[in-house]
């Protein structure tokens with residue numbers, strides 16, 4: 001793909017309008033059922049052997065595994081960006097989806113506020129809502145006050161925050177993230193993990209998060225899905241036994257060390 005605009009994937013919205021829920025009840029969050037999903041690319045690469053996975057409403061699930069194990073392929077199939085060779089993905093309800101990728105794909109000629117508005121424009125969200133949605137999203141990611149800046153004036157962490165704001169402005173019910181923090185330094189990465197969890201704690205979207213980073217997966221998730229390569233498949237699913245909200249101190253506890261050790265052992269053993 002040649003331009004940043006082309007690289008921003010489409011965001012799917014409800015095709016058939018549903019009755020508005022009563023004001024006192026928030027709309028149901030999506031539940032995802034991946035059934036017997038496999039993918040062979042046209043060049044013959046078997047990226048995914050048949051996999052089954054259920055992701056519950058409002059759950060935060062990470063896909064973890066070595067390079068080439070099919071994490072991005074599975075995420076993109078769930079997102080509806082590529083079609084599986086076999087099997088199906090069912091997403092309950094009328095999930096508004098949003099995506100964030102490792103590359104923030106900002107438009108350098110647009111200010112922060114105009115970048116944050118981009119998906120609202122592409123998705124045809126009524127103009128009257130843009131200003132309030134963008135202001136709300138920028139405030140959530142801590143970019144209020146930077147509206148008139150350009151991407152070149154932002155740090156790597158701020159660019160990623162803007163990428164999140166652009167997605168959050170859609171008010172997603174299903175949030176799909178592909179290694180969003182992998183290009184950032186460790187401190188920025190941990191800060192953004194906390195910020196994302198805080199936003200998720202308030203907004204409550206169902207989250208599927210791809211990462212190479214075991215510590216990040218454990219810190220963020222209800223469950224960590226460990227995948228193995230050649231062909232990509234689900235090796236094991238770990239329940240992460242920590243309550244939310246999670247605090248940075250969790251990373252230094254023996255319990256955190258124990259579960260990361262257990263997952264690390266599983267990943268080492270599957271390499272043999």
Ligand SMILES: Nc1ncnc2c1ncn2[C@@H]1O[C@H](COP(=O)(O)OP(=O)(O)OP(=O)(O)O)[C@@H](O)[C@H]1O
Nearest residue numbers: 041043045046047066067068069070071072073074
């Ligand atoms: N468009 C494509 N055409 C052909 N092969 C592909 C394509 N996309 C991915 N693959 C191959 O499919 C396999 C799984 O790739 P995928 O990107 O899903 O893995 P991943 O676990 O996300 O890897 P990484 O962590 O390196 O991003 C790899 O062998 C990759 O080379």
